[in-house]
Amino acid sequence: MEVSVENITKTYGLQKAVDSMSFKVNTGEIVGFLGPNGAGKTTTMKIITCFMTPNEGDVKVGGFSVLDDPEEVKKHIGYLPETNPLYKEMPVIDYLQFVAEIQNVPKAKIRERIFEMVQICGLKNEKYKKIGELSKGYQQRVGLAQALIHDPEVLILDEPTSGLDPNQIVEIRELIRKIGREKTVILCSHILAEVEATCDRILIINKGKQVADGTASSLRKQAQKKEIVRVTIEEGNRDDIIIALQKIDTVEMVDPLPNYTSAYEIQSKADVSSRKTIFRLCVDKGWVMTEMTPVERKLEEVFRDLTINS
Amino acid sequence: MKKIWIITKRELRSFFDSLMAYVMIVLFLGFSGFFTWIYGNDIFMVNQATLQSFFGISFWTLFFFIPAVTMGLLADERKSGTIELLVTKPVSDWQIIIGKFLSAFILICITLVLTLPYYITVASIGKIDHGAVWMGYLGLLLMSASYISIGLFTSSITNNQIVAFLMALFIGIFFHLIFGLLGNNSGGWLGAILSYLSISTHYESMARGVIDTKDLFYFFSIIFAGLIGTELTLSKRNVSY
Numbered sequence: 001m002e003v004s005v006e007n008i009t010k011t012y013g014l015q016k017a018v019d020s021m022s023f024k025v026n027t028g029e030i031v032g033f034l035g036p037n038g039a040g041k042t043t044t045m046k047i048i049t050c051f052m053t054p055n056e057g058d059v060k061v062g063g064f065s066v067l068d069d070p071e072e073v074k075k076h077i078g079y080l081p082e083t084n085p086l087y088k089e090m091p092v093i094d095y096l097q098f099v100a101e102i103q104n105v106p107k108a109k110i111r112e113r114i115f116e117m118v119q120i121c122g123l124k125n126e127k128y129k130k131i132g133e134l135s136k137g138y139q140q141r142v143g144l145a146q147a148l149i150h151d152p153e154v155l156i157l158d159e160p161t162s163g164l165d166p167n168q169i170v171e172i173r174e175l176i177r178k179i180g181r182e183k184t185v186i187l188c189s190h191i192l193a194e195v196e197a198t199c200d201r202i203l204i205i206n207k208g209k210q211v212a213d214g215t216a217s218s219l220r221k222q223a224q225k226k227e228i229v230r231v232t233i234e235e236g237n238r239d240d241i242i243i244a245l246q247k248i249d250t251v252e253m254v255d256p257l258p259n260y261t262s263a264y265e266i267q268s269k270a271d272v273s274s275r276k277t278i279f280r281l282c283v284d285k286g287w288v289m290t291e292m293t294p295v296e297r298k299l300e301e302v303f304r305d306l307t308i309n310s
Numbered sequence: 311m312k313k314i315w316i317i318t319k320r321e322l323r324s325f326f327d328s329l330m331a332y333v334m335i336v337l338f339l340g341f342s343g344f345f346t347w348i349y350g351n352d353i354f355m356v357n358q359a360t361l362q363s364f365f366g367i368s369f370w371t372l373f374f375f376i377p378a379v380t381m382g383l384l385a386d387e388r389k390s391g392t393i394e395l396l397v398t399k400p401v402s403d404w405q406i407i408i409g410k411f412l413s414a415f416i417l418i419c420i421t422l423v424l425t426l427p428y429y430i431t432v433a434s435i436g437k438i439d440h441g442a443v444w445m446g447y448l449g450l451l452l453m454s455a456s457y458i459s460i461g462l463f464t465s466s467i468t469n470n471q472i473v474a475f476l477m478a479l480f481i482g483i484f485f486h487l488i489f490g491l492l493g494n495n496s497g498g499w500l501g502a503i504l505s506y507l508s509i510s511t512h513y514e515s516m517a518r519g520v521i522d523t524k525d526l527f528y529f530f531s532i533i534f535a536g537l538i539g540t541e542l543t544l545s546k547r548n549v550s551y
Binding site for chain 1: 323
């Protein structure tokens with residue numbers, strides 16, 4: 001089921017939390033939603049889940065509008081809010097029963113679904129305890145279980161792995177990936193590694209506006225305007241090599257790597273590549289090149305560039 | 311309708327799980343029983359087979375207890391954030407509001423059903439005006455529904471239960487007492503309006519066994535006003551929250 005966000009704007013008083021944002025998430029896609037604190041991530045999630053209506057624009061979930069058919073939209077969404085609010089005084093199993101009933105799970109299937117959720121989310125020994133008595137990690141699992149219980153077409157998760165132990169994080173990420181093969185998943189997170197590991201596509205927003213959209217590798221490329229290659233050249237005088245490399249007119253900077261005797265990082269000038277020239281140079285001089293790798297930037301750097309400069 | 315019942319069921323269960331229901335029932339039965347049978351203007355003092363004294367005391371005990379029942383209904387959900395989860399489930403705001411209203415109303419009904427032994431006892435010791443008793447109970451139910459609706463409204467405007475409780479009492483005391491007093495003291499059309507606004511005017515006529523569509527209209531107006539007010543505050547999250 002597709003989620004298409006169409007030009008939404010949401011203002012709190014004078015502040016624009018979301019500023020004419022548009023994007024589309026297709027079926028079978030896991031989209032990571034990144035942004036610094038206060039960028040408007042949670043507000044966007046709240047609008048998609050029909051908690052709030054946008055001041056302008058519309059969101060369509062499977063063709064149903066959040067403005068005209070919120071009831072229909074809500075049926076297909078599983079939502080885990082950032083704060084993971086739960087009825088603390090209820091036992092886990094009663095709570096899941098309540099959510100299943102309210103989500104229109106057919107009566108005959110409720111028991112089966114609860115059993116499945118308890119298995120998947122690892123709540124077997126905790127199911128009769130009151131939610132308030134559980135640790136934060138277990139409460140997070142209950143939050144996840146309630147979001148998944150009606151087998152939703154669209155899953156919206158705001159910081160799903162917070163408070164979980166490393167084993168559980170791996171399990172939950174695998175679960176999300178599995179669900180994401182057939183369903184639509186939107187995942188909000190601050191943890192870049194998590195987004196990179198789980199998501200097919202990344203959306204970065206800042207100050208209510210979308211600043212980047214693409215796969216992790218395409219984002220890196222996009223942000224990297226200057227080519228950086230790492231080369232290892234053996235047999236040859238180190239100083240000669242550096243001088244020769246610097247003479248190439250497309251090269252901006254040569255940086256001998258301190259921990260290696262024969263490795264260099266070469267940064268080219270904007271929008272040009274020096275890889276061919278470097279190769280020919282080595283051939284001409286009779287140096288042996290044993291490595292030439294493009295250096296990719298870390299996602300953290302891309303994120304910082306996009307969200308601090310603007 | 312099914313959705314409403316699911317919400318009502320959950321609320322009722324949480325009333326009983328949190329001891330709220332038991333405290334409410336025990337205190338209400340204690341107070342009303344004490345003043346009906348043992349102390350003050352009790353049945354033996356009046357020496358008539360009527361439940362007037364019970365209705366008189368219930369009029370006040372319910373006034374204080376109902377805000378205590380309703381104060382958490384929405385304030386607590388707002389405070390813990392569960393309102394976000396509830397609203398994003400496939401239910402409408404109205405289903406939530408009606409569901410919560412009904413849960414408190416059912417709790418009051420259960421409490422009142424437990425006072426039926428009073429009626430049975432009095433009926434067995436003297437000739438009782440059955441019509442007046444049923445009207446009295448109907449009056450209590452209508453009054454309770456009005457206060458529940460006011461309590462639900464005040465619970466929706468704050469996330470602090472104590473504030474919700476006090477505000478419900480504050481709004482309630484106008485209908486309960488102040489309009490009546492002012493109505494008696496000022497004559498003419500103003501006095502008539504103020505008397506009409508007083509719950510006791512309507513309640514007392516019902517407790518005597520007289521019912522008028524005017525009374526029904528009055529109670530239902532308060533109930534609807536409270537519920538609509540709740541809906542307005544709940545939907546205000548769309549403006550800014």
